Every structure is written in C-alpha cells, then in structure tokens.
Amino acid sequence: xxxxxxxxxxxxxxxxxxxxxxxxxxxxxxxxxxxxxxxxxxxxxxxxxxxxxxxxxxxxxxxxxxxxxxxxxxxxxxxxxxxxxxxxxxxxxxxxxxxxxxxxxxxxxxxxxxxxxxxxxxxxxxxxxxxxxxxxxxxxxxxxxxxxxxxxxxxxxxxxxxxxxxxxxxxxxxxxxxxxxxxxxxxxxxxxxxxxxxxxxxxxxxxxxxxxxxxxxxxxxxxxxxxxxxxxxxxxxxxxxxxxxxxxxxxxxxxxxxxxxxxxxxxxxxxxxxxxxxxxxxxxxxxxxxxxxxxxxxxxxxx
Amino acid sequence: xxxxxxxxxxxxxxxxxxxxxxxxxxxxxxxxxxxxxxxxxxxxxxxxxxxxxxxxxxxxxxxxxxxxxxxxxxxxxxxxxxxxxxxxxxxxxxxxxxxxxxxxxxxxxxxxxxxxxxxxxxxxxxxxxxxxxxxxxxxxxxxxxxxxxxxxxxxxxxxxxxxxxxxxxxxxxxxxxxxxxxxxxxxxxxxxxxxxxxxxxxxxxxxxxxxxxxxxxxxxxxxxxxxxxxxxxxxxxxxxxxxxxxxxxxxxxxxxxxxxxxxxxxxxxxxxxxxxxxxxxxxxxxxxxxxxxxxxxxxxxxxxxxxxxxxxxxxxxxxxxxxxxxxxxxxxxxxxxxxxxxxxxxxxxxxxxxxxxxxxxxxxxxxxxxxxxxxxxxxxxxxxxxxxxxxxxxxxxxxxxxxxxxxxxxxx
Numbered sequence: 001x002x003x004x005x006x007x008x009x010x011x012x013x014x015x016x017x018x019x020x021x022x023x024x025x026x027x028x029x030x031x032x033x034x035x036x037x038x039x040x041x042x043x044x045x046x047x048x049x050x051x052x053x054x055x056x057x058x059x060x061x062x063x064x065x066x067x068x069x070x071x072x073x074x075x076x077x078x079x080x081x082x083x084x085x086x087x088x089x090x091x092x093x094x095x096x097x098x099x100x101x102x103x104x105x106x107x108x109x110x111x112x113x114x115x116x117x118x119x120x121x122x123x124x125x126x127x128x129x130x131x132x133x134x135x136x137x138x139x140x141x142x143x144x145x146x147x148x149x150x151x152x153x154x155x156x157x158x159x160x161x162x163x164x165x166x167x168x169x170x171x172x173x174x175x176x177x178x179x180x181x182x183x184x185x186x187x188x189x190x191x192x193x194x195x196x197x198x199x200x201x202x203x204x205x206x207x208x209x210x211x212x213x214x215x216x217x218x219x220x221x222x223x224x225x226x227x228x229x230x231x232x233x234x235x236x237x238x239x240x241x242x243x244x245x246x247x248x249x250x251x252x253x254x255x256x257x258x259x260x261x262x263x264x265x266x267x268x269x270x271x272x273x274x275x276x277x278x279x280x281x282x283x284x285x286x287x288x289x290x291x292x293x294x295x296x297x298x299x300x301x302x303x
Numbered sequence: 304x305x306x307x308x309x310x311x312x313x314x315x316x317x318x319x320x321x322x323x324x325x326x327x328x329x330x331x332x333x334x335x336x337x338x339x340x341x342x343x344x345x346x347x348x349x350x351x352x353x354x355x356x357x358x359x360x361x362x363x364x365x366x367x368x369x370x371x372x373x374x375x376x377x378x379x380x381x382x383x384x385x386x387x388x389x390x391x392x393x394x395x396x397x398x399x400x401x402x403x404x405x406x407x408x409x410x411x412x413x414x415x416x417x418x419x420x421x422x423x424x425x426x427x428x429x430x431x432x433x434x435x436x437x438x439x440x441x442x443x444x445x446x447x448x449x450x451x452x453x454x455x456x457x458x459x460x461x462x463x464x465x466x467x468x469x470x471x472x473x474x475x476x477x478x479x480x481x482x483x484x485x486x487x488x489x490x491x492x493x494x495x496x497x498x499x500x501x502x503x504x505x506x507x508x509x510x511x512x513x514x515x516x517x518x519x520x521x522x523x524x525x526x527x528x529x530x531x532x533x534x535x536x537x538x539x540x541x542x543x544x545x546x547x548x549x550x551x552x553x554x555x556x557x558x559x560x561x562x563x564x565x566x567x568x569x570x571x572x573x574x575x576x577x578x579x580x581x582x583x584x585x586x587x588x589x590x591x592x593x594x595x596x597x598x599x600x601x602x603x604x605x606x607x608x609x610x611x612x613x614x615x616x617x618x619x620x621x622x623x624x625x626x627x628x629x630x631x632x633x634x635x636x637x638x639x640x641x642x643x644x645x646x647x648x649x650x651x652x653x654x655x656x657x658x659x660x661x662x663x664x665x666x667x668x669x670x671x672x673x674x675x676x677x678x679x680x681x682x683x684x685x686x687x688x689x690x691x692x693x694x695x696x697x698x699x700x701x702x703x704x705x706x707x708x709x710x711x712x713x714x715x
Contacts, residue, residue, distance in 0.1 A: 058531030058579040086577035090620035
C-alpha cells in the first residue's frame with residue numbers, strides 16, 4: 001500500500017528547481033508530520049496507510065522500489081516497523097534512513113530484556129524500547145526537529161522553508177499539548193484509568209497521567225493468553241478502570257469479551273498506530289491526538 | 304553453550320574481530336566473537352551418501368549413509384537437514400550442528416559436529432516438504448496422507464509425526480495456514496498404469512483432515528511457496544494465492560495475463576523472506592516474478608537457455624540466481640525483473656534427457672552461491688557480487704542436491 005502525496009506544484013515552480021526530494025515515510029502518522037515539514041517541496045510516499053497496522057505489515061515489491069528511489073526514508077524505529085530492515089536491504093537504497101525516535105527520549109519495553117546464563121553468571125541483556133513515542137506531543141516535536149534536519153541535509157536549498165514549516169507546526173503542537181493537559185487535569189484524580197487492546201499508549205500515560213491497561217503487549221503481533229486476560233480483568237476491577245476503547249488497527253473480539261466480563265462498554269475508537277482515512281475523525285496527527293484525548297476524557301467524565 | 308571442535312581437525316570458525324569482540328547492542332558485557340559458519344550438505348546422485356562440509360574449512364567433513372538418492376532441505380531454522388528419499392520411501396534427518404537462539408537484537412550461535420538422527424520416517428513415496436509456521440509437513444504421494452512434525456521438537460531431536468489423512472493419494476502438499484491446514488485435493492477419476500492422479504486444487508481442513516472450507520480450483524496444482532502473508536501455488540489457469548483471514552482462508556486466482564507466452568505454466572515457486580513476492584518458473588526458459596497483491600501480478604524474465612535450477616538470495620533479497628543449461632549463472636534483480644550479470648560457472652548440462660539426470664543444483668551460503676557440478680565431482684563457490692569463482696570443493700561420487708545450514712551469530 002503506497003499513498004502518494006505529491007506536492008501541488010505550479011509548473012513554473014517545478015521547472016525552477018531540480019526534482020523535489022523523494023521522501024518515504026513508513027506509516028501514516030509520520031507521513032503526516034513529514035508532509036507538514038516538507039510542504040510542497042517534497043514528493044512523499046507513505047508505505048502503510050490509514051487504518052493499517054505497521055506492526056504486521058508485509059512489504060511489497062512497489063514499496064522496495066519506492067525506497068530504492070528515495071532520498072530520505074523516515075522510520076519510527078525501535079522495532080515498530082518489523083519489516084523495515086529487510087525492506088531497506090531488499091531495495092539496495094542509498095537514501096538517508098532516519099529513525100525519528102533517535103531524537104526522542106524513549107521508554108523501555110516493560111516486558112523486554114532477557115537473561116543469558118554463562119556458566120553460573122546471569123547476564124542481563126537490555127530489551128526493546130516502546131516505539132509508540134508519538135503518543136505524547138513533546139515527542140512529536142522531537143520528530144519534527146529530526147525531520148527538518150533530514151530534509152535540510154537532503155535539500156539545502158529548501159532548508160529555510162523546512163525550518164519555517166517546522167516552527168509553525170511546532171506552535172500548533174504546543175497548543176495541542178496544552179489542550180490535552182487541560183482536558184486531563186479537569187478529570188478527577190481517581191478516574192483516570194482506561195483499557196485498550198494493545199499497549200500503545202504508555203507515552204500518553206507518562207506525559208498526561210491517564211493509565212492504560214491492555215491485554216496485549218507493545219506489538220499487535222503478540223497474543224494475550226488466558227492468564228493475561230484473567231489478570232487484566234482483576235486489574236480493571238482493582239483500579240476502577242472506567243472505560244474501554246477499540247483501536248482502529250485491531251479487531252474488537254478480545255475487548256468485547258473483556259467488556260462483557262467487566263460490565264464496561266466500548267466507549268469509542270482510539271487511533272493508536274495509524275491515522276484514519278480522510279473522511280474519518282483522525283486524518284492528521286493533530287486531529288488524531290485531539291480525537292483520542294476527547295474520546296478518553298469524555299468517557300471518563302461521563303457518569 | 305557447547306562447542307565441539309571435532310571431526311576432521313579443528314573446526315575453524317570465521318571469528319570477526321579480536322578474541323573479545325564488541326557488538327553494537329545494548330549489552331552490558333562483551334562477547335567472545337561474531338561467528339559466521341556455513342555448512343554444506345551434499346547428496347550423491349547415485350547413492351544414499353550425504354556429505355557435510357564446512358564451507359570455510361572444507362577439510363572438516365562428515366559422511367552419512369541414507370537409503371537412496373536424497374533431496375535435501377534445511378528445516379527448523381537450519382538446525383536440521385531433512386533428506387527426502389522419494390524412490391526409497393524414507394526420510395532421514397541430520398542435526399546440522401549449527402543452531403541459533405534468537406534474542407531479538409542478536410542471535411547466539413552454537414556449533415557442534417553434524418549428526419544423523421537415529422530415528423527416521425518411512426512411507427510410500429515421500430516428496431514435497433513444507434516448512435512453515437513451526438511445522439514441517441511431508442506429503443506421501445502414494446500413501447494418501449502427510450506427516451506433520453513440530454519444528455522445535457525436531458530441532459531437539461524428537462521425531463513424533465502426526466498423520467494428516469487425505470481422501471486419495473496423490474503428488475501434492477499439505478501446509479499450515481493460520482488455524483487451518485491446506486491440502487491439495489485429487490480427483491476421484493480412475494487412472495491406469497503410471498498415470499498421475501489429476502489434481503483439482505486446494506482446500507482447508509482441520510488437523511484431522513475434515514474439510515472446513517470449499518475447494519479452490521487450481522488444476523494440476525504444483526509448486527507451493529510462502530512469502531509474507533501468502534501461500535501461492537502454480538495451476539494450469541494461473542497462480543492461486545491463499546491467505547488467512549480470521550478463521551477463514553481467502554483465495555484468489557491470478558490468471559496468466561495475455562501478454563505472457565501462452566500455454567506455459569508455473570510449477571516451481573520460491574518465496575522471498577524479505578518482500579512479499581515470489582519467483583517461479585514460467586515454462587522451461589523463463590522465470591516469472593509474482594506479486595500477490597499489486598498489479599502487474601506477473602513479470603516475466605526470459606532466459607537465454609533452459610533453466611537448470613534457481614534460488615533466492617536471503618542476504619540481498621532483491622536478487623535471485625538461476626543456472627541455465629549452457630552452464631551460465633545469472634544474477635537477477637527481481638524488482639526490475641532483469642538479468643544483471645551472467646557468467647559461465649560449469650560446463651553445459653543439457654536439459655534434454657530424464658528430469659532426474661545428474662545436473663547442477665544451487666544454494667545460497669551468505670555472499671556465495673554454491674553450485675554442485677556432478678560431472679566434475681565438485682562444489683563450486685561463486686561470489687554473489689561478481690559471479691567469479693572463489694574456489695572449488697572436491698566431493699566424492701557425483702554431487703547433486705545441496706542444502707546449506709548456518710549463518711552469523713554471537714558466541715559469548
């Protein structure tokens with residue numbers, strides 16, 4: 001699945017400069033952020049589009065060809081796009097491959113890491129990190145800065161425009177961040193726990209103070225065991241979790257079961273790892289975060 | 304961790320770096336070294352001899368006897384090599400001596416001598432072997448059943464086959480697909496003499512062989528491969544794709560397009576481990592890149608001579624290698640569907656004659672293509688980069704089928 005977001009260039013503008021930098025973004029959320037920074041100076045292709053799950057995406061030949069001709073490949077990193085290393089290897093690209101979480105302060109996967117035993121010595125190998133950094137707006141600001149740097153490296157002539165776009169977009173992110181904090185702050189302190197399908201909202205939790213319970217791990221590839229589900233149901237009762245949400249990239253069968261056993265009702269759909277289509281409530285990063293915050297706080301405020 | 308440096312001399316490992324090498328991961332200790340080791344398993348054309356040879360130190364070799372001519376498959380992540388002896392109703396297994404333990408950010412490698420398993424499988428004409436999703440499935444063409452092995456158990460040396468019954472014996476395959484088992488289905492029409500039982504298509508079953516879905520037509524179905532979310536198989540009508548959708552299996556027939564040479568079909572298919580795409584034969588002197596999702600679904604590559612054997616490169620996943628009967632090895636870019644480079648690597652081996660005559664077979668070993676040269680009694684080591692010959696390895700008898708186990712890992 002490739003979405004082409006071609007700049008609406010006037011012919012005179014296109015003729016006045018060389019080909020626009022070819023940019024590939026691995027999935028819809030960073031694709032939108034890249035479009036905000038790149039504006040009409042870049043030709044952008046997004047590999048995993050709206051409502052699609054990058055955790056389990058299988059790259060296609062056309063994806064490899066897009067990466068092969070790219071000047072810049074934007075990835076989230078931290079293992080979020082399980083396909084990306086083999087895709088890049090297959091493409092033979094010489095593009096700059098930029099992992100946006102390299103510029104963000106990231107959280108460790110609570111279930112990550114493992115021990116080796118060498119003789120009697122137990123050696124800890126640090127585990128993976130949680131890749132869903134965009135779920136806190138300050139990290140999205142870091143993504144913006146990293147993208148602007150990458151575009152400046154690829155297209156020095158456009159650097160001023162990229163920096164200006166990044167600055168304007170960062171102001172919008174600042175306003176968004178303040179809105180979310182204000183909405184959460186208005187909730188009672190003991191009424192801030194919700195349930196989602198997979199553990200994609202830890203950054204939101206750390207930044208804004210909403211606690212998320214989930215039967216699945218960091219990746220939708222993982223499957224919840226019966227013991228996981230039973231433990232979650234106990235936790236929902238113990239923590240007085242007040243709302244349960246579907247995700248746009250997951251089916252709701254497991255959540256339906258949990259809702260039935262706990263008496264909670266599905267209170268809406270959150271956009272975790274992908275934007276909605278253009279007619280949905282979350283076609284951009286800004287609208288996605290507003291939609292998620294509104295959906296969560298409205299459900300928790302309702303009594 | 305166990306390392307047994309035995310066999311015909313000390314097992315020399317390609318240890319990169321100093322005795323204490325550093326990997327780039329978030330580890331709080333140093334490793335002994337990064338190790339790359341490929342071990343070839345070469346089956347003889349005339350006898351049941353299988354020779355295991357370390358690519359980097361070919362004097363390290365081990366010889367095993369099986370019942371008859373073997374088709375060799377690396378299975379269980381390369382920890383085991385299966386030797387299918389279709390004409391002798393047997394399947395033997397060898398521990399490759401090389402296994403990996405995945406730790407996410409790296410894999411640990413352990414190396415011992417290869418060994419033959421004491422237990423083997425027997426049954427009427429074992430043929431196609433499918434290794435997918437933790438299961439190894441061997442179809443018995445004259446038995447009317449397949450046997451299913453658990454991959455992890457096999458890697459531990461345990462052979463405990465579960466039988467999957469079919470309604471009629473035929474030259475087919477069985478493969479896991481999500482919660483289902485897919486099996487080829489044969490017609491019930493009578494055949495005489497050595498005629499093949501006609502094959503109708505593919506159908507979903509439960510583990511006991513009870514149908515759980517409708518037959519998907521795929522006349523004369525042959526040649527199965529997995530890539531990404533798809534299984535594909537060649538048919539007279541085109542290429543059938545199958546993918547799991549919840550509890551069900553969805554099928555689509557990709558018909559051969561009108562702009563391809565007509566009356567040619569695909570019957571041998573390989574699946575990429577990196578990009579969701581396949582490479583199949585298309586007639587004797589063509590290959591076809593198959594994209595199961597996007598159009599064009601088929602992109603044909605015309606070969607200068609008839610194909611002898613072909614393989615996909617897991618290291619450079621856009622690349623495939625095909626040997627043609629003039630003795631030339633060609634490197635193909637599957638994304639552009641072009642032959643990028645060709646070089647003569649063996650004397651000519653005509654495709655006239657019996658299909659099972661002794662002709663070269665190829666396999667991938669890191670940045671080398673290893674090519675059996677039966678008439679010369681050699682395995683030729685060919686660089687994937689420039690197709691130059693890096694060396695030769697003498698093999699007793701008539702080297703024919705070849706499988707490779709190994710790769711790179713870390714020894715702590």
